[in-house]
Amino acid sequence: MRSDPAAYQLVAPGTLHGALSLLAEQPGQWCPIAGGTDVMVQFAAGKLAPRKLVSLWNLRELRNIEILPEEIRIGAGCTYTASREHSVIHREFPLLARAAGWTGGIANQNRGTLGGNIANASPAADSLPALLAYEAELILVSIRGERRVPYLEFHTGYKKMNLAPDELIRAICIQRRYSQYFQYTRKVGARNAQAISKVCIAALGQYGNGIVEDIRIAFGSVAPVPVRLFGAEQILRGKPIEPALIAQAKQVASSTIQPIDDIRSTSRYRSAVAGNLVAEFLEQLRGKGHAI
């Protein structure tokens, strides 16, 4: 059953301060909507519970991409299109640029925002494994001020977030040193375009002097939240990549993730594919990881 638009309120304060003031006056009462690619789907299905919405679309303060010497700060209101077409993101952060290109078709990429992808908190969100692999930090803002939290600590459970009722995600910060790493990402879905992932990996590493010098491995769609594979990283760090080590890493990866059976795939398939993706990443890292 479709929702009745007359039953909903939507306001567009036009500035970040205006939106934050509204959230501060009535915390928890207002549901933010940016490009609408998730909220309007809920609305169309008659499942949008909040009746009061505040539009963040086109807020200038949320659309900046700031390039600093050490890090890049991507405004939470940047669309997937703005992200994938930005020259620095394209060149230095291919995991994020590729994830942005995987999300829906062009029309959804022109509207969906990175902040929205984070706040919607789907375990299958395409951009989140990349944020984990890059150890991204989020700048959260409210009328009380700003705070910075590692993305790793932001999603605390299925659709649960470290976000106060009066806060919005303002920006995503990524260290530019990761651009020097070998980067690998792959999404496995039912078809190439417009598919929600069965399993998605984002990983980066440095391989030199015949050993894994540094490594980050993250997965989406295999647990209630995107997961970082700290256990697998630990057994890999400092060691040469050899068949026995790859087999061990695959095993640790499979035991770390908690995939489920659902309409898109099975737990067994997801575990097997996750292990194979770890192996493919390690083989490529061994081949190219020392070249900067």
Next chain:
Amino acid sequence: MAAPHETDGRCVISFTVNGSPRTVQVYPMQRLLDVLRKELQLTGAKEGCGEGECGSCSVLVNGELVNSCLIPALQAEGARVTTIEGLSKGPHLSALQKAFLNCGGAQCGICTPGMILSASHLLSKNPEPTLDDIREGLAGNLCRCTGYMQIFEAVAQAAKQSIAKPEAERPENRA
């Protein structure tokens, strides 16, 4: 910021549709698709899935391809909207529309307006697309009749013709 109407929650939205200024009084959460079809009688944009998967409601907003089923009316305030009705100039079809006819790129017609707007958006950004570019540009538009090949051919043909012709001779630039 559009002011909500005092009594029933509706608001006045002013925007430009196919080059003409339009004003409508609608609920802010009314979908742009419904505003176009029901308030402005522009029925070229179709409703397929209603959830941003099929692309049959595609229109251009400020030159960007979007699914009009996912846009609340309030977010179209002040925007430039182009629908399929805005691509032809009177009886003159655009090069893309002609190419779709020539190549058999349209059958039942439900996906066609969205396909043509996606193709138009693609060619505006990338006038010489490869087949892969065309596939990606149209990936958000589903067709259940053609099998897509004639559609891709039509886009490639329109691109070739547009490059071959000087700017002023293209149908979309004729008065």
